[in-house]
Amino acid sequence: MIKHTLLALSTLCLGLYTLGASATPKPSAQDAFFNTLSKHCGKAYAGKVAVDNAPDGGFAGKRLVMHVRQCSDTQLHIPFHVGDDASRTWVISKTATGLELKHDHRHKDGLEDSISQYGGHTKELGWPQVQSFPADDFTKALFVREGIPQSMGNTWQFYLYPKIFSYRMVRQGREFRVDFDLTKPVKTPPTPWGWQ
Template sequence: MHIKNWLIGISIMASSMAFSKEAPLVSIPTHDAFFSSIAQHCGKAFEGKVAVDNQPSPAFDAKLIMFVRKCEQAELQIPFYVGDNASRTWIIKKTGSGLSLKHDHRHKDGTDDPVTMYGGHTLGAGFNQIQSFPADEYSKALFAEYGLAQSITNTWQIFIYPDVFSYRLIRDGREFRVDFDLTTPIPEPDAPWGY
């Protein structure tokens, strides 16, 4: 009887250990290729320029830098610096049902901006080089709450090619794209705000 109880205990322990380990996320080839193409630049920073902006903002008349700062098996963190403003970090995650893109916005003291962690999730396979992230329900509700109704139809796109990384925002009447030159890494910037 004691042996039976001992075996049951071992079995329960083994089951809980198996569940406590993080299971690998199922992913499809296009998502894996896209994710890996960005991750290969881990630890490197690159300068960019605005390639398209049909509603120009003086805020982006500054030095633009992306830094592939943190790479884990299922998450990439890419701060986007606009001059001295280090408030923005793009977070790309494997979710098990695709890829998500979130925008982590912080104040200089590291606290969250009220409009943060907005973004979207892939709806299809996309391509090895291009993924699209239409605004998710959380983001739409956030934009509505803060009077940013025009952003509810946002779709963000990221392109990754051997020589260039592009971040693009599109919606009705709006297009914005920054291209980063991957051929010439630059010195690593300081950590973004809050990190």
């Protein structure tokens, strides 16, 4: 009887140990998105404007390139080159509660633009393929101060699929999206303005 009880207890303990060892926690949708994007570190991709319902000519006819340039466990720096304009860098950071997006804008001399560091923080888990960043309070105050209050309702989104990476900005009455072809890496562009 004692032998059978000890055998049953041993089997139970072994089963629980095996269950615990194999139950690796599944990454959250945000971690999965961040990790997948990190796999493109060092690569650059050409893109094209897919949607722009209020074109102002700033992107028309210009070569568009994104470059996953700097990657750490908690932050990604992705310059977005528009022709010879190397002023824009998307900065995606892990935080205690999700992901944060900032747009770092620089002048050619490296000084920060008056409209810079705007963006937002995820409010939902999103999906491994899609993350959304509604404008945060800092951004709204910046846009009011700089005379563009219509942008207070901005939400920025990234779509990440095996063949396409998209950057999208949307608000009431306004939509802009650039799609990048992940199947054809291109030559890495020069260092963005203000970064070493």
